[in-house]
Structure formats: C-alpha cells, structure tokens
Amino acid sequence: MNHRHPAPLDRLTRPEQKARTRQALLDAALSLMEQRSLSSIGLREVTRAAGVTPTAFYRHFPDVDSLGVALVDECLGSLRATIRTVRDGLSSSDEVINRSIGILTRQVHDHREHFRFIARERHGGVPAVRAAIAEQLDLFAAELATDLAGDKLLGGPQFDRWIATDLRMVTSLIVNHMVWTAAALLDAPPDSADAEARVVDAASRQLRLIVLGARHWATED
Amino acid sequence: MNHRHPAPLDRLTRPEQKARTRQALLDAALSLMEQRSLSSIGLREVTRAAGVTPTAFYRHFPDVDSLGVALVDECLGSLRATIRTVRDGLSSSDEVINRSIGILTRQVHDHREHFRFIARERHGGVPAVRAAIAEQLDLFAAELATDLAGDKLLGGPQFDRWIATDLRMVTSLIVNHMVWTAAALLDAPPDSADAEARVVDAASRQLRLIVLGARHWATED
DNA sequence: TCACTCAGTAAACACCTGTCCACTGAGATG
C-alpha cells in the first residue's frame, strides 16, 4: 500500500480539480467564440459560461489573451498529433489527395469550434495568438516537408531532389490551402450537404492542381 | 447664373459635410483596427477618434457592424477598380506573374490598413462583414475567370477550352493565394526589407507553380 | 491529528459602454 492518500473515489484530487475548471474555462471561451472574436469576449463572460467566479480566472490565466494562446496549443497541438498518426498509415498513391481532404472534412466536423477559432484568430486582433498560430502552422509545413522529402507521400514528384526553399514553398502553400479549405467548410451551411460537397470537390481539384504543378516543377528553372 | 445658392467657397455644402464626417468615422475605425478587431471596438471609441459626439454616429450607421460592411465596400471596391485598370494594361507574358505580385506588394504598402482589415475580418466575428468580403472576393474570382477565358493573360494554358467549374476552381485558388500573400506581407516586419523579399519570392514561386499546374491540367482527367 | 496550501468565493472600486432624449444652429428652400 502507498502511504500517500489512496486514489479518491468520488472526490477529486486537487490538481485534477484545477485542470477540470481550467478546461471548463477553455471550453467556455471556445464556445463563445463561435459567434464572436477573442478580443471581444470578456473575462467575466468566460467565467460566467464556465460557472465560476470572475476572480477564479486569475488562478489559471493572467488575462484572456493568454487563454487564447493556450487554446492554440490545445487546438493545433492535438490536430498535429492526429495528422501525424494518420499520415503514417497512408500508402503512397494518387488517392492520398482525396483522402487528405476527406480526413480534413471529418476533422472539421468533429472539432468545428477548434477550426473556427484558428481561422478566426489567425489574422485576428491578438498578436500573441497570431504568433502562436503562425508558429504551429510553420511546424505543420516543416513536418510535411520532411515527409515529402522522405518520399513517404505522393510518389509522383521527386521531392527528395528539391532544394529546401522550394520544398517549403510548396508545403506552406498546401498548409495554407488546408486552412482555407477548413474555413470554407465552416462557412458552408451545416444543413446543406450539397454545399459542402462542392467545397470538398473544389478543394480536391485545387490540391490536385498543386501537386500537378509540383510534378512538373523540376523540369523548369 | 443659377438662382440657387452659388458654390460655397470656404463653407461646405451640407451633403459634403455629411460625407466628410462619414469618411472620418470610416478612417477612425480603420486606424483603430490596426491593433484590434472590429467586434472589439466600441461605438464611442470610433466617434472619439473621429472627433464627433457618440450620438452623431447614428446619423450615418445604425451600429458598428454596418460601418464594417461599408468599410468592405470602400476597401475591396476601390481595389477591384484598380486591378481592373492595371490588368488591361498588361501584355500576355510569363512575367505577368512576377508583375502581379509586385503590384500586390505595392498596393499593400499604399493601403496597409485596408488589407489588414480584410485579412482580419474575412473570418472574423461579424457575419455581415464576412458575407460582404466573401461576396467581393467571389467577384474577383469571377472577373479573373472571364479574363482568363478571354485569353487576356498567361498565354500558356488554353483556358478558353476549360469547363466553367475548373476555371472557377483555379481562379478562386489564385484569389485566396492573393489574400494570403497580402496577410503574409502585413505580418512581415515593415522595417525589414529582407523578410518582405522572402515573402515576395515565395509567393511568386507559388503562383508560378499554380500556373504550371494549370498548364498541364487539360492533359489529365 | 493538525497546521498549511491554494483553488475558488464575495463584495466593492472606479470606469467605460450603448442608447435615449430634448436641444441647437448652420445650410437649404420658396
């Protein structure tokens, strides 16, 4: 037996409880941001939606902007992990493109609020949040670049012979296209499956066009 | 001679004066939005920066959101006119791509606040503003499509033989790339010409890759 | 068991917000 207090049954341990209300604050802010932007939501508003006192907020974040930075980590950090695991399971084929868009669509459906937040605050009014998002997206582009150089994907273009700047050029284009596609999916009315299908179709064609351009890139210059 | 009052010399006519303060409100809001987002700036804040009474605001707009919609028209409406005149003066050549990026860079320098506003509010917290921006960007894509189909530009791809949906697919990609490039230029520090040069270089390559993909598009499918 | 830590509470603070109201006075009209 452990001489510490045994695992609590219905009562929560202290760091557990703290993490719980912290998460409640994050969730509350995220749901408030479905309609409005981060810099317009107030500290009191968040705490009210989370069911705690305004002053309790300061136990977790110094201000709302810092909460925003934490939200970026939650949203894009988890997404990055997901993508990494998914990408490892993919075979190299031309269908990777359609599959990628499909996976993105599914992710947007499952984590609608997360993507809304990223799209909204990417160029939003809070510098710290903008910087955090830019940093994460840069990581996306960098990881995609190493994957492409390792010929894990897309088979067609010989990315391993590309110079680094060109590789980053195309991966950042792809990442930006991903973000834009997510935003387009969010703008499409959720009730109309037809509108969403058109967005998905257009996005697939665009991504295919990009890859097609990459396939013929080496022959130029 | 006109029996109406003659043209006022130093005194302003009434609709002139009204248009003047309206413009002051628009400018004030725009300059406030360099640091913050539309939904976070207050009515009083705008009027204070414009040098008028809070209640005077209602003579021009019912609320701040409506002012935002008017701002969209001011920003993208004028830009659309500018682009149209510029595009007519361009010869069809491969240098059109670099020239386009150059023109965009210049426009961003000259109307920094306008582009910031568009990038910030494109997916921002005000639905009416989002809709207005989406509408304008759609017009951009449509006009670019007709220009490409009329083989005014880019010479290479035979856009006149493309089906409409594929044409819009590629023009919307280009327009989105344009917006993203503008945002990247704004994020780059204004004092470092080197950082800006890198953004411009990457954007040019990306646009070239897109056109390259379009050039080989017809051979597929 | 007992003292301690610290997440969350409660009240009060000065300040800012959007909107209503009656009012003024310069430009327009006949």
Next chain:
DNA sequence: CATCTCAGTGGACAGGTGTTTACTGAGTGA
C-alpha cells in the same frame, strides 16, 4: 426674407467591465 431640415450636441440612464482586497474551506503532507 421667414421657414424648414437635419447633422451634430450634451446630459443622463442602466448596466457591464477588469481588477483589488480579504475571506473560506476542502485536499494535502508530516
């Protein structure tokens, strides 16, 4: 000239804001 219009004024209203200060009381460790 007298009259009307209406952009902009100034004050007041109720209500919300971020932050401070002193406090409570459940989880914790020796």
